[in-house]
Amino acid sequence: MTEPPRTTTSLVADVAARVPDLADALVRVIQEQNPNYRRANVVPRHDLWRSCHDNLTRVLQLVARAAGDDAVVPEDEAYDAARATGRARASQRMPLDDVLRSFRLGGRLVWEALIAEARADERTDPEELLDLASWVWTVVDETSAQVATAYHATERDLVRVDEQRLAALWEGLLTGRAKDPTFARQAAHTIGVPVDGSYAVAVVDLGAEDFERPLAEVGVTSVWQSRTNTRAGLLVVDEDGLAAALAVLRASVGVVAGLSMTVHGLVGVDTAHRQAVLARATVPPGRVEVAALAERLPEALLLSAPDLAEALIRRRLGPLLAIPRAERRLLLDTLTAWLETGGSVNGTATAVHCHRNTVINRLRRIESATGLDLDDTASHLELGLALRASWLLPPGPLA
Structure with missing residues (x-):
């Protein structure tokens, strides 16, 4: 008696029963063929294995659904593993190209497992394998799209959080919180400047040209933060370099600006900021220039x-x-x-x-x-x- 042909859903179910072993294999493949996972060292092995396991499970379930098994996975859970992976890898700062490459490797592993299972059982209809190939790669593409969407959404959220955190650090610097050594160290690490050293602050109206590179060309490191109506610049500069920085600003800035005198350490940045604001206020209405406090002390005293x-x-x-x-x-x-x-x-x-x-x-x-x-x-x-x-x-x- 001839045995009935094997159904595609039965073939997928048998492969799905081996998902833990497939997850082990996929982890090895990713680490061998997607070396950024190994070099970046931001995705722990247990995290990678769990992600491989959950996504392999969902991909096989979605292939089974495409083959006619509508009850295999609820619609609202169809892409939960993919979205979770996208969110996690964005949070870990793993490049999206590497994440999607891993999904393609996973899709190939699923297809190879299905082919191996079909060859082991001659009852499988070759015509159905053609449909199965289409279903596998359609599911992998759809799943990858869900990964990318979740990744980008999380990336945008992280950028907003980073911007808010950076803005809060800047506000703390400009209002004197650097007198707390712990805050000063945190701000220095985040902004990328030393805790100690010689600083000046520039306050520039919005609309100025780019002047960070010209400052760097005269040996002045600067970091900038946009605020409501101005940009505040922290210049790593000693007394000798202040004149060079002023010359660069006057040549590069096409709006009203003020430059402080030098202060020592991040602890003095709030003082320098007040000086820069005061210097900027000494520019007469209708004039466009960079005012240095050192050149406007009488005016600054009057404004004070x-x-x-x-x-x-x-x-x-x-x-x-x-x-x-x-x-x-x-x-x-x-x-x-x-x-x-x-x-x-x-x-x-x-x-x-x-x-x-x-x-x-x-x-x-x-x-x-x-x-x-x-x-x-x-x-x-x-x-x-x-x-x-x-x-x-x-x-x-x-x-």
Whole structure:
């Protein structure tokens, strides 16, 4: 009596009974033919074996379902092993190409096991083997797609977590948490800078060109973090290199920026950040430049005490409020030039493009309005500071 042909589902079921042995074989194949698994050393052997076991089981179940066995695996569980593998390998930072290569190796192992089982039993219909080959590779492709989808989703989540963690470390640095040695070491390790050393901070408005490479070309290592409206840069630079860094920033940055003086160690980064913010604030409205705090100390002092700066303006320049705005602007510009030229009438006339007699008349007008004696050099310091403050503070009555 002739035995009935063997069904495809029966063939798949017999191979599925040997999944533990197949998982052992697949682990060996992956380690031999996909050497990144061995070199990267991020996937423990027991983890790899479990993944091989679960995915081989699901692939065989899905092949059986394609062959007509609808009850072999519920729809909501069909790709659970593939998705779990994708999530796990993304978390382990295993490259996706290597993960998908392992799935192709697994698909080949399944097909070879099915062929070996069919050859051992002559009842298998050769025509059904053709269908079986199509089902196997369709399932492997579909499963691989699920792996990739889960991998990319987890990768995106990890990037967000990394970005949030990095942003939190930066905020901690810029607000003084590096005074805690444990935090300082963690920040140094994550950002890739030494705990000790000489640092400066740059604060640059968004929209600047790339300047990390130009800084590196003059020997200045820098790391940057985007914030709400600015980018903060931590520059590993000593006092001698600060001038070179400033020159690079001025040549590369097309937006308003501020640069601190140097501080020692990550513990001083919050101080440097405050200095950089203060330096950036000294740039007059409408100007685009990189301001170095070391060159703007008087302005920085005024901005640090805006109430005192306002009082100084009113004390020395307040009487000019009674003068119409257009004339007041001419008088202030003339006074500024006169102070900057060391009280030179001729120098002031050249700077403001008028006759020296006009300069003299304007200076007398200022003396008349304010009650100041401009020949008294003791008042020059306060006048100069008051003028600087009038440029820096928000537009007020002197504008």
